[in-house]
Amino acid sequence: MSVNFCSSCGHAMENRLVDGxxxxxxxxxxxxxxxxxxxxxxALVVKDDKVLLVRRAQEPGKGNxxxxxxxxxxxxxxxxxxxxxxxEEANVQAKVKRVVALRDQPRAIHNIYIAFEMEYVDGEPQPDGFEVDAAGFFSLEEMRTMQVANFTQWLVNIALNGNGTGLEPDLEPIVNLPGYGLFKIS
Structure with a gap:
C-alpha cells in the first residue's frame, strides 16, 4: 500500500530519493x-521447569x-x-528479567520481535477466551504431543536451555534519560 498523503500536513506525497x-x-x-x-x-515464563503457553483462538496460527x-x-x-x-492472555503475573532473543522479519510490514525471559510472580493460567482459548505451563515432554508453533519451539529451547546473560533492564543508567527503555549486558 502506498502512502499518498502526508501524515503531517495532508499534502500529496511523491517518490523521492532520500538517503540513497x-x-x-x-x-x-x-x-x-x-x-x-x-x-x-x-514472554518466556518458566515455572517448575515448565513453560507458559497459550493456544491461539484466532488467525494467524489458530490452534497453535x-x-x-x-x-x-x-x-x-x-x-x-x-x-x-x-x-491479558494467560491471567499470569510476571516481571521482566532480561531480553533473551530477537527476530528480524523484513516484509511488507517489517516486524521486529523481542523475547523476554520473565519471572513468574502469581496466578493460575486462564485463557482470555478471545485471543487464546487455552493456557498452561507445559514440560518439553507434554509439548511433544501438542501443536507448538515452530518459532515458539525455538523460543522454548532458549527458555529452557539458554545459558547466556541476555540484556537486562538498566535501572540506573549513568545519565538521566527520561522516557527511555534501556537494556544492557550485565
Whole structure:
C-alpha cells in the first residue's frame, strides 16, 4: 500500500530519493515516510521447569500453542507491554528479567520481535477466551504431543536451555534519560 498523503500536513506525497533509497516524501513539507514497521514482544515464563503457553483462538496460527505476546502500543514502554500481554492472555503475573532473543522479519510490514525471559510472580493460567482459548505451563515432554508453533519451539529451547546473560533492564543508567527503555549486558 502506498502512502499518498502526508501524515503531517495532508499534502500529496511523491517518490523521492532520500538517503540513497526511493521513499515517499511530502511535496509541501519535510515529512518522509520511512516505512512500515511493527514491534512484537513475547514472554518466556518458566515455572517448575515448565513453560507458559497459550493456544491461539484466532488467525494467524489458530490452534497453535505459542508463548504469550503481542504488539506494543504507540506510547507504551515495552516492559509494560509484555507484562500486560501475559496478564491479558494467560491471567499470569510476571516481571521482566532480561531480553533473551530477537527476530528480524523484513516484509511488507517489517516486524521486529523481542523475547523476554520473565519471572513468574502469581496466578493460575486462564485463557482470555478471545485471543487464546487455552493456557498452561507445559514440560518439553507434554509439548511433544501438542501443536507448538515452530518459532515458539525455538523460543522454548532458549527458555529452557539458554545459558547466556541476555540484556537486562538498566535501572540506573549513568545519565538521566527520561522516557527511555534501556537494556544492557550485565
Amino acid at each position: 533509497v526511493e521513499r515517499r516524501a511530502c511535496t509541501s513539507c519535510t515529512w518522509v515516510h520511512w516505512g512500515n514497521y511493527s514491534v512484537g514482544v513475547g 500453542w505459542t508463548n504469550p505476546g503481542g504488539y506494543i502500543e504507540q506510547l507504551e514502554p515495552i516492559e509494560q507491554t509484555i507484562v500486560r500481554e501475559v496478564l
